[in-house]
Amino acid sequence: MTNNSSEIPASSAPKKENAFLNIALNIVIPTVILMKFSGPDDLGPQLGVIVALAFPIGYGVMDYFRAKKINFFSALGVLSILLTGGITLLELDPKYIAIKEATIPALFGLATLISLKTRYPLVKTFLFNDNVMQTKKVHDALAKSANEPQFERCLINASYMIASSFALSSVLNYALAKWVLVSAPGTEEFNAELGKMTALSLPVITLPAMAVLIFALFYLFRQITKLTGLSLEEVFVDPEEHKKR
Template sequence: MTQAPIEQNTSSETPDTQPAKSTNNESLLVNLLFNIIIPTLILTKLSGEDYLGTKLAIVVALAFPIAYGVRDFTRTGKMNFFSALGVISIFLTGGMSILELDPKYIAIKEAAIPGCFGLATLISLKTRYPLVKTFLYNDKILQVDKVAEALKHHGTEAAFDKALINASYLIALSFLISSILNYVLAKVLLVSPPGTEAFNAELGKMTALSFPVIAVPATIVMMGALFYLFKQIQKLTHLTLEDILIHQ
């Protein structure tokens, strides 16, 4: 998810703003280390019999993103659905690898999870709680009460509902892109027999490439959905971006 651009006065930063920025940078670095860099290095460099061996290397490598997810839960005290699903996905990848199942099952699993998100986004449009409000239109990003009041004042609530539907299609598209790229990446890279050092190296390479190959294109589409929704809100409420964003 992308953060909305919040206009701030940079000419007079207070000391209080600096630790927050440093913490965010540290959090991103720790995220990359635990979820991508360390697992990749373990799978590609330590899977030989002289080091951890193929199965133990998988267990150790996958322990890092799992530990990060547990740490995040204990730190915030809240169970994030998407983080939980990510941990489950890691368990499945590890289990399939240790059981030496055909790599095609990993490819199917890699495609299925974002595919399910995209399908759930579309299905949720038929419910009272469309997922677009979780992803984009929520009170952590926008002053939703203020937006709702302005929509009612201008009589543009129906037009906004259509905009939410269009944004949902864009979100579903981002998940579809992720699903296709996940599957293609797994099929192209995982070609060696499971239980071999070469397979672990391929698994590590897939982990390393998952961010630039999968996350970046999907994030660009998600950003497009966010930009579209912001423009529609401004158009239908006659409010400025500064008026509707949450200021922190």
């Protein structure tokens, strides 16, 4: 009889997120629907919004079943989408969408700073965790070299960098929404503008914020190698070893 016990962990492990599917369902498809299929001869303004937002909401639900747990950031993303849909369908002033767009990343930045006063700073969730680095090896090397206080200061600096990326995202979100959303909600023109805002969110908002986050990542890696004497190869988790966990 063939022993299939070694295959169980692989089949039961959660599947990795598909980046192309993420972009397609969260950006590409909603943008096309809002800009091309929200006219009176197609879906119409109201139904166009509902159909367009159904894709990112559906992706958020799918992500929950894929990961087998609630992802706080995915949940907040779904809430943001629901708020956008609610404001649009209720035909409220577009300024509320601009405020909402700015509030979500601002809350992330505030949470990052507040977490510094707790036992679980968010910088460890974003950057310094067991999925990315061999944290035990790093801590052992820091203890051996008596550099733990310096490393804690590095984590604080990295937290400020992450908070600044969210602050940048908040400002750009608000500016983009105010610039693009000029028509009255409930119209074909407004839906097209909503689609344009969604399409522009990647180059205008995501990329600059990611650049700041990547800078924080490189800063942390450089300080870890400097304070521990370990190489990057020794610090990072081996992907093959991580699969076996």
